[in-house]
Amino acid sequence: MSRSRTWTAATVSAAALVLGAALPASGEPRTASAPCVTREGVEHVDWTGMWFDHDVVCDNSPSELRLQTYPTSPVVSRLLSTRSWFVCWKTGDPPPGGNNFYYYTQGDVIVDRPGAKGWGYLPGHLLHVDSHPAPGVPKCRWA
Template sequence: MGFTGDLWCELTPGSVRIQSRSTSPVIGIMRFSPHWFVCWKEGSDYLGNNIWYYTQGDQIVTSPKVKAWGYLPADMVEAPQHPFPGLTKCSWS
């Protein structure tokens, strides 16, 4: 899987989910900030926003083969707007 760009910014530590919805299983944990995000997609509403960012968590919780890759809701990403301008929409959205 290749990515054309990324976003590096501050975030609120929390759960990385396997899908872009709040009921999806937690696959990883974000512990450190700043962090990077490679794309975004629309998902379930989370605190008034339906944008989710794809990233790799700092700690694997389940499914070691996935290596903590998953989605973090936009509310946890400190960006001036969501989706962040110039960051690519995930091609599998």
């Protein structure tokens, strides 16, 4: 019985080591693992009343969304999903180790400023695309 538990623990440790080796270090950009997909006819209305008639779904790293496009802007929500929709992009001040692109979406969990309804910007280096701006994602009209 003891031997079985030891073997299971070793197997779990080895699997974690192998899986961990395939993942990038925190904050490092990744290449796209699946292409972005444009969804026409999907409607979103943000907290300001801005209306969007489509979105683009891309792979991403879970992260905090910021109210504005700079690293010290207040965090309004958290994006927990790893494949999310985005309605537009704009440039801003790059976060450490990142680029100056930011993608606008609605987070999964509101953490501050409930009036913003979770809408915020994901730093571009956390979107898993080969180049920026991400294919199909339009520039924000207010950018």
